[in-house]
Amino acid sequence: MAKPKIEPRLPKGMRDFLPAQMIKREYVFNIVREVFHLYGFEPLQTPSLELTETLMGKYGEDADKLIYNARHTEGKEELSLRYDLTVPLARVVGQYQNDISLPFKRYQLSPVWRAERPQRGRYREFYQCDADIVGAQSMLADAEIISLIVTTLKRLGFKQFVVKINNRKLLTAIGEYAGLDGEPLANLYRSIDKFDKIGADGVRDELLKRGIALEVTDRIMELITRKLPGTEQLDYLDDVMSSFSAARAGIDELRQIARHLQAANVPADAYEFDFTMVRGLGYYTGPIYETVITEPNLGSVTGGGRYDELVGLFRGESLPTTGTSLGIERIIDLMDVLDLYPPEIGGTVVQVMVSVFGEDTQDQAAALAAQLRAADICTEIYLQDRALGKQMGYADKKQIPVVALLGPDEIAQGVVKFKRLRDGYEITTPNAEAATAVRSLLTR
């Protein structure tokens, strides 16, 4: 065997997913897709590459530097790997106005690429999972998104989580109240966004450092940190902030969302209003939401909100849009941490391995495999001529649950023997009943 000359290595920040890992990832992907379909979201796929001009300038200068350029040496088009799924969505909505009827509900579960410095849980190629509703002004759309999040997380097995809901209009009003606009307002958001990390005192210090008057800072802190049950929190803010029209509008939207969520039977403990939650600086214009795993405290797994100005970029008009991004990579990590994978998904998709005793029994083994496959049982036939013990060892290592034994004795009697590796239990059954026998061994 020649020694490999090429060092097997991965590009920085990129990963392989070996079969045992892929099985888990696809389990999560499949549940997500199921729930999204349940809510009437439909799949969208766009190319990994976009024209560079489609991407550039949509994210801000910092982010533009993180975009992978992918132009072919002799290609005439400037191409880049997509940086998120929102810009492709906006392009699609602008491009297929004949084919898409609004409101457009789509989801996309695809990799994106960002040339960031890799860190724990942060990669240069990673999957994003976005669900958005384009062209719906109503808060019913926002409530649908929140309900979708709650159902998805529940189906995945998460128990203790809460969707935090805020409204950009409220934050704007708070900025107005503090006399801030533009860049200083963005900085205010940045400070408040660190609430989880640096706590109330930390945020207060930052606001003071940013030159906001002591009295105003204390008012802001009071406004955003006061915790009251359910919509009482909205009542309180309404009292204090009603002189600001942006605040009134924001609170009104949150009240509508609360009403819709209640009507849709979303459990009240699955969401809360949290005025310290900001969601970056970006393009949000209305309600924003973020889901945190609360017990144990494991951080956020979804983020989203309403962004009425972005999708119209490729259409020359605003299009009211709301949506969420599932932190699917983070969710996959937490599924392991919280042990949420059902035991029946093992390290392999194979349900039965048909062992082969020798060349003279190969054909019967192949026939048995075909028979099991016809009955929708995932079947592997052992492909080397090795001692039965080796074959058993292989099956054991791969965690294949059942091995079929079809030697000269069985063949002579027209039967097949199956062994369940977990407990060593064996049954012998007539050939015709092979599939039924395997099924009985696989259940429980």
Added chain:
RNA sequence: GUGGAUGUAGCUCAAUAGGCGGAGCAGCUGAUUGUGGAUCAGCAGGUUGAGGGUUCGAGCCCCUUCAUCCACCCCA
């Protein structure tokens, strides 16, 4: 982009003060040619990330470079 740490077998890590590069796991063979895990015996696996320097002698010290990890920045 800034700062710190670490690079030794496929993986996880040893190696006295600078003095013959080891172990566990994984792999392969056998004990056991119709039955896996456990045990035992054996085999194989290396340019110590790369390049240079100091030294009689470098895995170890110095310089450069590359890679990985961690923290910060950022995260639309």
